[in-house]
Amino acid sequence: MYIYLDTKDLINLFEKSNSSEIEDFKDLLIEGSHKLVLSTANVFEISSPLNKTKDSNVMSLFVMFN
Numbered sequence: 877m878y879i880y881l882d883t884k885d886l887i888n889l890f891e892k893s894n895s896s897e898i899e900d901f902k903d904l905l906i907e908g909s910h911k912l913v914l915s916t917a918n919v920f921e922i923s924s925p926l927n928k929t930k931d932s933n934v935m936s937l938f939v940m941f942n
Contacts, residue, residue: 879905880913883921 881889889901905912 877908877910878913879910880915881918883918886918886922 889898893901904910
């Protein structure tokens, strides 16, 4: 199953969840052969802080998921 989270859900997942919750979500995706779908809008909205400041935590949040 393809799972689409809007930007708000993605931000909540990565900013407000602890690492074990993120790992649980990752395991749920893998065990069910699910795929997380990102739209162009998601990518632009999530990465927009990278254009505004050098002190963004955007990349460090997504590194935890890989």
